[in-house]
Amino acid sequence: MNTRGQFLSSRLVNDSLISLFVVSTFPPFRISFQLRMWDWFQQYCPWVLQGISMVYGMIVRIRRKAYQREWLRPKHLSRPVVSVGNITVGGTGKTPFVIWLAHQLHAKGQRVAILSRGYGRQDPSKNLMVSDGKGHVKEWRVSGDEPTMIAQHCPWALVAVGPDRFRLGQWVLEQTPCDCFILDDGYQHLSLYRDLDLLLFDATDVKGLCGVLPAGRLREPLDSAKGAAAFIFTRSETLSSIQPVQTCIEKVIGQSINPIVLKMVPKQVRHLVTGEVQPLTFFSQRSLLVVSGIGNPRSFCDILTGCGLEVGEEIRFPDHCAYGQDEANLILEKIGQSDQDIVVTTEKDAVKLREWFSKDDPVWFVTTDLEFLAGEEHILGLLDRAGVV
Template sequence: MSFPRLLRSFLWPLSLVYGGAVRARVWMYQKGWLKQRRLEAAVISVGNLTVGGTGKTPMVIWLAEKFLADGKRVGILSRGYRGSNGTSDEIELMKFRLQGRVAFGVGKDRFAAGKRLESQQPIDIFLLDDGFQHLQLARDLDILLMDASRPMQGEFLLPAGRLREPLSAMSRANLVVFSRAETVPGTFEAIDKLSRFPVFGSATRLLGFRRFGGDFSLQSKEQIGVGPFFAFCGLGNPDAFFRDLRNWGLAICGQAIFPDHYRYRERDILRIKQAAKQTGANAFVTTEKDAQNLLGRNVEETPLYICVIDLVVSPEADFRNILDEMLAVRTRAVA
């Protein structure tokens, strides 16, 4: 979200009002005037301070995979933003990646969704997707993601800027993870110097490419050909996707940007095909999230490859130790 300077100056008074309301809400929860409700299972919140993508969905998938590998029974609670009928593009993406191994509770009232799941099956850990501002639900650990590639110095609160809360809200987080740290030289080195603090870095790692409409198998960069590729996406931070493609060595001859969570229509597909033809593209490339919004659309004439990614958290051992300590404390508390 980037507004011209003049428009930002007009919106700034509204940001002051918004900021006051946000601070008052947090203060009332801290003082107990507004009550949090607690689920029986441990709750780990994954969230951010800004609108736009910071890598919350990949982090939720990463955490779920780690806990599943440890034999934990995992549930994911999500509002289902920009979705309908109890699902959304991000939920469908997580379901596809986790393949029935995780229970999902979707709805505005995450506590009610969690209680429903607990009444149906045993749950050891709930992952609260985009939960930093969802103060209604008590949590045992708050993980706050900050996009290292998008500095927030001088950033305004909504509606004049991207901030959902003041930067001072970072103090509520138990762990701070700077996502896309690999894109900013020196980030991991700086984090290493903060080893006494719960600050970590994460990098986006390419696992491979999946052919849209094909099976689950992944292909390497060499297997999908030299391109050139036409890239398109509907993300909160599209620049990060296009930067990743360049860093992975793909030859990109053109690109198209759509709004976040965009549901593609036939006329959009036609527009993309025409643009690709004009740029000489031999194939398309997009994201896993966009693939969910393309289901039912005909893009078979030209190969469409989906970038499949995960995260590398550093230092991972320290990060896992904090998670394990939290679970041990929670287990003792309910024993």
């Protein structure tokens, strides 16, 4: 077995918390030990994880309450701030939504600055301007994969990464003017005042709302969602598909919500190196090797199978995986050993994989769009009332 990657068939990866942790890393014994320990506690001592969850949940609840009662005061930037966040671990589609939101504000004539922490970058302690709004984008290793992807989709936007979002916003304003800020993954960043809090939920993940870390997948107790201005449900196939998650939220927060419902729509596939574009039907008669290093790999497979494509096998890497030659070799070796002769990956992974493959390698990535099933006018109205546009 490769020392930096571990292959798992999609049939063997369940939807438990383990599947949200990495299934490949380096060195491999470290994550293997962590998974074995977590599995052991789940099986024999679940009360230990539940006890830790109670303490952790109490701490984060007290912290949020301290800001709500103004025992602690958030700091204000001199421009409106819109936060896009979630309260579960695993992906909920924040990056595509940030891109959509930036395009909406740009279309209204706003000079947009996007603030992110830049997970997985080489030096997370420093502020960095990923994009200056003039088409100059920093390399993904120093900026992080998601900020790089956002900058590529929004070449006119300022994109900056840093550990403290308030200081980062001030630093950006010292460099260049802007009209508003988008705070990427900002719901827990309470030290910065937000004019609008947008909270995303995966409509397919009602289990994710059933417990706080480490016993469950919630970053904080579900009742903290009460502070959101809008509830956005992603990965929804129909309006009715959000009902289980919506009901769970409404029961906990004690109020009805006006849902904004989104669907992830795959557009086309592009060759990783050449950029050649093909329709999704190009692979309709092929068995695919699916490669991903994202927070919710199951959702990517669901998108592919929903288009009638056949997912043969998977290689799942950690979210924000810093791909190298070893990972590329693992992918190519797997092609040679299996019936799958086509590799399909995500656009986020493509940012980091491109340099390790050639134009002759059968590696493609899927591009997606957001489609509103409900609530588009509602969210645009919220932006207007918050003074963002």
